[in-house]
Amino acid sequence: xxxxxxxxxxxxxxxxxxxxxxxxLETDLELKHGNQxxxxxxxxxxxxxxKNYYLSCDPYMRGRMQDFQRxxxxxxxxxxxxxxxxxxxxxxxxDPNFKRGDFVAGITNWEEYTLIHKTHxxxxxxxxDEIPISYHVGLLGMPGFTAYAGFYEVCExxxxxxxxxxxxxxxxxxxxxxxxxxxxxxxxxxxxxxxKVELLKNRLGFNEAFNYKDEIDLEAALAxxxxxxxxxxxxxxxxxxxxxxxGNMRAHGRVAICGMVSQKSRTDTQTFRNxxxxxxxxxxIKGFLQSDFIDLYPRFLEDVTSYYxxxxxxxxxxxxxxxxxxxxxxxxxxxGKNVGKQVxxxxxx
Amino acid sequence: xxxxxxxxxxxxxxxxxxxxxxxxLETDLELKHGNQxxxxxxxxxxxxxxKNYYLSCDPYMRGRMQDFQRxxxxxxxxxxxxxxxxxxxxxxxxDPNFKRGDFVAGITNWEEYTLIHKTHxxxxxxxxDEIPISYHVGLLGMPGFTAYAGFYEVCExxxxxxxxxxxxxxxxxxxxxxxxxxxxxxxxxxxxxxxKVELLKNRLGFNEAFNYKDEIDLEAALAxxxxxxxxxxxxxxxxxxxxxxxGNMRAHGRVAICGMVSQKSRTDTQTFRNxxxxxxxxxxIKGFLQSDFIDLYPRFLEDVTSYYxxxxxxxxxxxxxxxxxxxxxxxxxxxGKNVGKQVxxxxxx
Numbered sequence: 001x002x003x004x005x006x007x008x009x010x011x012x013x014x015x016x017x018x019x020x021x022x023x024x025l026e027t028d029l030e031l032k033h034g035n036q037x038x039x040x041x042x043x044x045x046x047x048x049x050x051k052n053y054y055l056s057c058d059p060y061m062r063g064r065m066q067d068f069q070r071x072x073x074x075x076x077x078x079x080x081x082x083x084x085x086x087x088x089x090x091x092x093x094x095d096p097n098f099k100r101g102d103f104v105a106g107i108t109n110w111e112e113y114t115l116i117h118k119t120h121x122x123x124x125x126x127x128x129d130e131i132p133i134s135y136h137v138g139l140l141g142m143p144g145f146t147a148y149a150g151f152y153e154v155c156e157x158x159x160x161x162x163x164x165x166x167x168x169x170x171x172x173x174x175x176x177x178x179x180x181x182x183x184x185x186x187x188x189x190x191x192x193x194x195x196k197v198e199l200l201k202n203r204l205g206f207n208e209a210f211n212y213k214d215e216i217d218l219e220a221a222l223a224x225x226x227x228x229x230x231x232x233x234x235x236x237x238x239x240x241x242x243x244x245x246x247g248n249m250r251a252h253g254r255v256a257i258c259g260m261v262s263q264k265s266r267t268d269t270q271t272f273r274n275x276x277x278x279x280x281x282x283x284x285i286k287g288f289l290q291s292d293f294i295d296l297y298p299r300f301l302e303d304v305t306s307y308y309x310x311x312x313x314x315x316x317x318x319x320x321x322x323x324x325x326x327x328x329x330x331x332x333x334x335x336g337k338n339v340g341k342q343v344x345x346x347x348x349x
Numbered sequence: 350x351x352x353x354x355x356x357x358x359x360x361x362x363x364x365x366x367x368x369x370x371x372x373x374l375e376t377d378l379e380l381k382h383g384n385q386x387x388x389x390x391x392x393x394x395x396x397x398x399x400k401n402y403y404l405s406c407d408p409y410m411r412g413r414m415q416d417f418q419r420x421x422x423x424x425x426x427x428x429x430x431x432x433x434x435x436x437x438x439x440x441x442x443x444d445p446n447f448k449r450g451d452f453v454a455g456i457t458n459w460e461e462y463t464l465i466h467k468t469h470x471x472x473x474x475x476x477x478d479e480i481p482i483s484y485h486v487g488l489l490g491m492p493g494f495t496a497y498a499g500f501y502e503v504c505e506x507x508x509x510x511x512x513x514x515x516x517x518x519x520x521x522x523x524x525x526x527x528x529x530x531x532x533x534x535x536x537x538x539x540x541x542x543x544x545k546v547e548l549l550k551n552r553l554g555f556n557e558a559f560n561y562k563d564e565i566d567l568e569a570a571l572a573x574x575x576x577x578x579x580x581x582x583x584x585x586x587x588x589x590x591x592x593x594x595x596g597n598m599r600a601h602g603r604v605a606i607c608g609m610v611s612q613k614s615r616t617d618t619q620t621f622r623n624x625x626x627x628x629x630x631x632x633x634i635k636g637f638l639q640s641d642f643i644d645l646y647p648r649f650l651e652d653v654t655s656y657y658x659x660x661x662x663x664x665x666x667x668x669x670x671x672x673x674x675x676x677x678x679x680x681x682x683x684x685g686k687n688v689g690k691q692v693x694x695x696x697x698x
Contacts, residue, residue: 072629238624257627266625275587276615278606278636280421285634287627 003039003051005092011037013081014110014326019067022264023334028065029082029327037113041094048098048116050088052108053349055323056137057330057342058084058171059261068266072289081109085137087125088114089347095119103127105136110326112346130309132317133349138341139308139315140301142290143171146258148300149293151179154256154286155232159184162226164245167236168209169196169316171341172258175304176234177206178313185232188225190241192336199339203314218244219274229253237262239270247274249281257287261334316340352388352400354441360386362430363459363675368416371613372683377414378431378676386462390443397447397465399437401457402698404672405486406679406691407433407520408610417615421638430458434486436474437463438696444468452476452698454485459675461695479658481666482698487690488657488664489650491639492520495607497649498642500528503605503635504581508533511575513594516585516610517558518545518665520690524653525583526555527662534581537574539590541685548688552663567593568623578602586611588619596623598630606636610683665689 013032020028041047061084064076076082086108090098098104098119106122108114116122125136138144150172151157163180167173168189177200180187188208189200200209208225215221222230222244229250235242238260245255263270277283307313318338320329323346332338362381369377390396410433413425425431435457439447447453447468455471457463465471474485487493499521500506512529516522517538526549529536537557538549549558557574564570571579571593578599584591587609594604612619626632656662667687669678672695681687 260625260628263625266629267622269620269622270624271618271620273616273618275619276609276612278634279609279638280615280636282636282638282641284636285627287629287631287633289628289631292631 003091006038006040008036008038009113011035011111011113012323013112014323015080016065016076016078016082018078019075020062020065024062024065024331026327026331029330031324031327032081035111037115039091039113041092041115043094045094045117046119047093048090048095048104048119048122049092050104050108050114050116051091051347052086052088052112052114053103053345053347054087054134054137055108055110055326055344055346056085056141056143057333057338057344058143059259059333061330062334063266066265081111083107083109085142087133087136098122098124103133103136105141110323112323128305131305134317134319134343134345135315137343138171138317139175139313140304143341144175144304144315145293145297145300146290147172147175147179148304149290149296150234150256150258150288151176151183153293153296154288155234155254157183157185157232161185161231162228162250163187163232163234164222164226164230165189165206165234165236166212166241166245167191167259167261168200168206169204169340170236170338173234173236174200174204174316174340175313177204178307180232181205181207182307182312193339196339199316203316212241219247222248232256234258235260239263242270243272243274246272246277246283249277249283251281253281253283255283255285257285317343319343319345321345352440355387355389357385357387358462360384360460360462361672362461363672364429365414365425365427365431367427368424369411369414373411373414373680375676375680378679380673380676381430384460386464388440388462390441390464392443394443394466395468396443397439397453397468397471398441399453399457399463399465400440400696401435401437401461401463402452402694402696403436403483403486404457404459404675404693404695405434405490405492406682406687406693407492408608408682410679411683412615415614430460432456432458434491436482436485447471447473452482452485454490459672461672477654480654483666483668483692483694484664486692487520487666488524488662489653492690493524493653493664494642494646494649495639496521496524496528497653498639498645499583499605499607499637500525500532502642502645503637504583504603506532506534506581510534510580511577511599512536512581512583513571513575513579514538514555514583514585515561515590515594516540516608517549517555518553518689519585519687521607522583522585523549523553523665523689524662526553527656529581530554530556531656531661542688545688548665552665561590568596571597581605583607584609588612591619592621592623595621595626595632598626598632600630602630602632604632604634606634666692668692668694670694
């Protein structure tokens with residue numbers, strides 16, 4: 001359907017009702033009707049008006065739903081549309097770098113149309129028939145870059161290293177495991193369903209995989225999968241799994257802390273029995289944010305696009321249609337219902 | 350008193366009674382009489398017979414009193430003399446590298462005379478009137494080297510960094526703080542008595558110091574002493590203090606984990622509220638053992654000897670006389686009664 005510049009349209013939005021404590025419920029977000037938007041990028045504004053095609057569900061967004069001022073991103077505002085990574089099509093542009101019809105990736109709002117002021121954070125997507133545009137919030141977006149920067153820049157990988165990845169079929173984990181395999185490492189992943197375990201072994205090329213929910217003793221489970229110990233733990237979950245991994249690290253092991261999705265809030269207590277291993281095994285634990293490595297983004301895009309086109313890596317997405325289903329899609333992240341990168345599709349190419 | 354080679358003497362020893370759980374009591378060690386030793390290094394043995402002058406009390410030895418096989422040093426054997434660092438005088442030598450009258454530093458037994466087979470681990474002490482020989486188990490021994498390697502090689506210090514040291518008047522901490530000051534850092538130390546706090550500020554040159562036992566909320570205390578946050582935390586204690594420091598780290602802060610003297614055993618649970626800061630502040634936590642840096646020992650000896658002779662650093666020792674007082678001296682480490690490096694003197698030069 002042709003969009004007429006300058007007309008006004010309804011712009012449905014997903015808003016945060018109130019700050020949450022702990023994990024988000026579907027009812028913490030709501031679809032808001034009736035908001036009107038003028039479909040133009042006003043002259044002199046330097047803005048871009050975009051139609052949103054894909055919205056990305058990422059675990060870090062839970063943190064923005066909590067009224068916690070000391071994090072690396074500010075909290076959302078209750079009553080307003082939440083924001084996140086997305087893939088969008090330019091409807092009208094007052095920025096000479098973008099023109100109508102361009103596809104872009106970057107931070108957008110959870111709504112049908114978004115007027116973007118900070119156009120510098122948008123990245124124009126080169127159309128490529130081999131690559132679904134939704135990958136620009138997954139494999140080629142922030143999660144993919146997190147995996148790339150975290151694995152190569154934080155984990156100090158060497159060929160032959162024993163690598164463990166938790167939340168291994170998720171948006172980040174699935175790429176970490178595949179990059180580690182390409183690097184000549186032995187890779188074991190964990191996930192929370194037998195379906196995911198099968199995917200890890202049969203689609204994503206992990207050497208081994210296990211369902212952590214089937215294990216009474218996580219430390220013993222890791223000892224079974226890593227009789228020689230772990231050189232690299234890429235941690236997406238924190239808490240008890242981090243503790244179990246610490247108890248299985250080899251001397252001079254590295255733990256890259258990427259996420260703590262097992263923790264309901266940032267001040268939940270986490271209890272460790274194996275902290276002493278940090279000394280006795282000379283372990284390095286390193287937290288990181290992909291944004292610190294942003295200079296590597298062009299190289300990442302080139303490398304990972306090339307691996308993908310050569311068939312060396314695959315990428316699993318879990319796509320749900322419709323803005324009205326966005327709250328349900330988002331909360332799937334925290335119950336582990338998503339299989340692969342969770343994306344909401346608002347429109348198709 | 351002249352020692353006659355080849356005669357037999359009583360050799361009193363300190364033995365471990367039984368493996369312990371938790372912190373050591375004075376009664377876990379006992380003075381054993383009646384053991385006889387022949388005062389010679391037998392021909393062809395390549396051994397050295399030494400008279401022990403100073404024995405070093407170090408917190409890591411608690412770990413060897415526990416029957417825990419997975420550490421970096423094996424447990425002691427109940428009923429036998431315990432071992433540790435010491436300064437000794439060669440009585441008789443079948444190793445051409447050592448001769449009667451030499452002073453040596455290295456691993457010895459807690460007893461009056463020790464026959465050393467592994468002479469390669471002994472280091473000959475260059476006699477120096479300006480430097481007490483006891484310093485070779487402290488400032489110029491393992492604790493001093495731990496401070497040196499930990500600070501320069503693990504903490505990645507920069508001029509102007511905000512540095513926090515716990516157990517700051519201890520054998521390691523007092524040198525870390527002074528090296529950090531010499532490096533142009535702002536240094537705050539904590540200790541457990543007002544006397545130690547005074548020493549930190551007035552003798553050891555720390556910018557600030559506080560008594561952690563006076564603080565109800567360690568995290569708030571650190572926020573008061575580091576309104577700008579902490580760049581480097583040199584951790585000697587673990588547990589609640591580590592958690593409090595994590596909550597006060599600056600972006601890209603470094604935590605060097607040297608010891609966990611607050612923890613009664615290596616599998617005690619430690620509870621953290623601030624683990625998420627590892628991600629949001631991109632903190633590096635690194636455990637280390639001085640032995641991994643042993644190639645730096647000659648440079649360390651040269652640097653620290655030179656600082657000491659120039660009056661740039663001082664070193665506090667807490668010397669207790671007599672092997673019979675060794676158990677009492679040792680347990681002082683865990684109640685914080687020692688002021689500075691805890692040493693037992695068996696003989697004087």
